[in-house]
Amino acid sequence: MSAITERREPFAARRAPRAVRVRKQLIHIPMILIGALTLFPFISMVVISLHPGVPVQVPEIFFNTDISLDAYRQALRSSNIPRWALNTTIYSVVSVVLVLLFASMAGYAFAKKRFLGREVIFWVFIAMLMIPYQLTIIPQYLLVGQIGGLDTMWGLILPTVANAQAMFLMRQFMQDIPDELIDAAKIDGAGELRVYWSVILPQTKPILATLGTFVFLWHWNDFLWPLVAQQSPENYVLTVGLNGLQAQNVSLATLMASAVVMFIPALLVFIFLQRYFVRGVMMSGIK
Incomplete structure (x- = not known):
């Protein structure tokens, strides 16, 4: 048995x-x-x-x-698509640089500085995340129009610089940076700008790369604000320009080829920065 x-x-x-x-x-x-x-x-x-x-x-x-x-040859020979691609690149790259700069500065202030009304101001920023973007598009359009920014590249970029979500992620990440590093730098005679540039930013490279990936993809695929802010065809970005091609006598194959050409840069950015993108998703959930 x-x-x-x-x-x-x-x-x-x-x-x-x-x-x-x-x-x-x-x-x-x-x-x-x-x-x-x-x-x-x-x-x-x-x-x-x-x-x-x-x-x-x-x-x-x-x-x-x-x-x-x-269809790809016809799309690339078009005089508008290269111009729209350049506008989209400027819009995305400049926005990434400015968003990371101001978000890191604000995150450093909220994470490591003590000042009157800090918590109130911070939660006001957080409350902005709960407001649908579509509700703010009209006052944003009116404000940009008052300062003469409509149908210009700087008027397209300026409203996107203040990114509450980027500031929130930077603040949450910087809270984990030891205060002893900042105190040691100040003892050595470093000022606030030197502490920010030489101590804080090197410690935040992972979150900067993550946010850079997010912000680039957001702006590269942005449609609503460029549609409202830009009236001249030469100032269109790719999303708005391709939407306008549908109303013209353009074949469906050429339109699809233009969409594929637009998709390639975003795909390359995601492939090369995929690990940072995934880390950003995980970090957003944990924080």
Whole structure:
């Protein structure tokens, strides 16, 4: 009897891990299906852009091997798209630099400084996160118009500089920086600006990289504020310009090719800074 039990136990021990592996593989099936549904719009965009002049019929178009790059050539030869790409790059890059600069300064003040009304001012900033952006677009438009910023690049960038979420994340991160580092720098004779630049900023490189990724993607894909603030076609960003192409006599394949070209820089930024992006998501949830 004992011999039979000894022979059965190894078989059961081998069978249990196999059952666990099968269950884990079955769990991946719905995840793969959800991922395929998520990627379907992007795949369709690429496929349509590679088949100019071909009627869009699903699923026939996905199996059409007659591929052409004429839509991409037409999109890149357009005089407007390179201009819109330059405007989008300026809007995104300058906004990233200014948001990180002012958010880090404000985060340092709220995290390490003691001044009258600090908590009240901080929670007023936090309350701004609870107000839908669409509700503030009209007063923002009126204020920018009063100072002559409409249909200009600086008027497009200026309202995006004060980012409450970026300030909040910087403040939460800087609270973990030891006060002894700041005290040691001040004992050595460093002023406030030197402490901020030489002590605080080097300690915040992970959160700066994370926020830089977030802010770049936000501004690269921004549509509502550029649509409201820019009236001249030469001042459009890519999102607004591509939206305007729909009203013109532009083929669907060229429109999809333009959208793919617009998507590539954001994809490259995400690929190279993916670990910071994921860390930012985790940090936002933990903080």
